Amino acid sequence: MQPAPNTDALDQQFKEFIQALKGAVSSALPHLKDDPKIVDKAIGDCKEILDVVMEGNVKEWLS
C-alpha cells in the first residue's frame, strides 16, 4: 500500500505543534496565582502556534 504523500512529515509536524502547545500550557498552570507574566507569555505562545495551525498552510510547514 502506497501511503499518501507527506503522511509521515505531516504527522511529525503535528507532533511538534502539539508538544509545543502542551508544553506552554503545562509551564503556565502552576503559576496562575503567583506569576502572571509566565502565564501571559504561555497564552501568547499558544495563540501564536494555533494561529499557524488554523491557517493550515501545509506546503509552507513541510517545505
Add this chain to the structure above:
Amino acid sequence: MFTDKIELKDFEKTDPEYQDLLKRVLAIQADCEIGGPNLYVKDILPNAPTKLDQLIVARTAAEEMDHFRKMAKLAGDVGVDVSYTLSRPNQERYVEAFRGQITTWEDFAVFGFLVDRVGRFQLEEFIDCTYLPLARVVEDPDIIREEEGHVDFGTNCAAEFAAKGGEFKERVQKAVDFWYVKGLDMFGNSKSYRSERYMHWGLKRRPNAVARQQYKDEIDALILKMGLTLPDPDKGRLYT
C-alpha cells in the same frame, strides 16, 4: 457480516466497498477533529473569561489536534491525503455542526457538552472494529479520556451557567437550543444505506438511529437536571 480483522498490510486485499467506506470515515473523522478548533480558537482563546479558561481552550485544541493527527496518519497510510481539511473554510466541512464560528463562552461550553459528546459516541463506534489500526487508536485510553474531559468541562460550565439563573440561564438555554439539533443531526440519516454497510463490514457497531437515541437519552436527562428546557428535537433538523 464481515468479521475478519484487517491490518494495514492486508488492506489492499479487502473488498473495494470496505476500502471506500474506511477511507471515507477516516476523512470525515479527521475533518471533524480539526473542525472543532477551527470553530473556537479564533474568538474564544483570546476572550475566555479567565487565564485558566484560556489555557484550557489551548489544551483542548491541542488534544483535538492530536486526534486529528492520529486519524490523518491512518488515512494517509491507506493513501488518503486529508491535509486539505487543514485549510478549507469552515463552511465546507463535511458535518454541518462545524460550518460556523463560536464566538461566545456559553456556546463553547455547550459545544463541549453536546457536540464533543457526539464525538465520543462516534469514536466508540470504532472500538473492536475490523480495521485493527483504527481499533488500536480508539482503544488507547488517551483519546476517549481526552474527549470525555472536553465533554465534562463543557457540561460543568453549562450547568454553572444554568445555576446562576436570570440572563446567564437564558444565554445557556439559547446555546442548548442551537447545538441540540446539530448534535442529533450528527448521527446522520436513520435510514442510511451506508450506515448499514458500515455495520456489515464491522466498521461501526450501531445503526444511526440507535446511537442517536442513546445520545438523546443521555443529554435529555442532563439538560433537565440543569433546570433547562428540552428543545424541540424535530425543529430545524436536516436528518431524521
